[in-house]
Amino acid sequence: MSQKYICTVCQYIYDPALGDPDSGIAPGTAFEDIPEDWECPDCGVSKEDFEELRET
Numbered sequence: 001m002s003q004k005y006i007c008t009v010c011q012y013i014y015d016p017a018l019g020d021p022d023s024g025i026a027p028g029t030a031f032e033d034i035p036e037d038w039e040c041p042d043c044g045v046s047k048e049d050f051e052e053l054r055e056t
Helices: none
Strands: 005-007 050-052
Touching: none
Parallel strands: none
Antiparallel strands: 005 050
């Protein structure tokens, strides 16, 4: 299972299985492989504002 990442500003969750097709990120794209200039689709912050989602 691929690691999900969460936006620390708005809590949007990036799921590699879903990708972000609206931003040109294909399903199956690992977070590490997203371009550095990608922005959160919900609030617009940078990739740097995401952290690993720790599922309990």
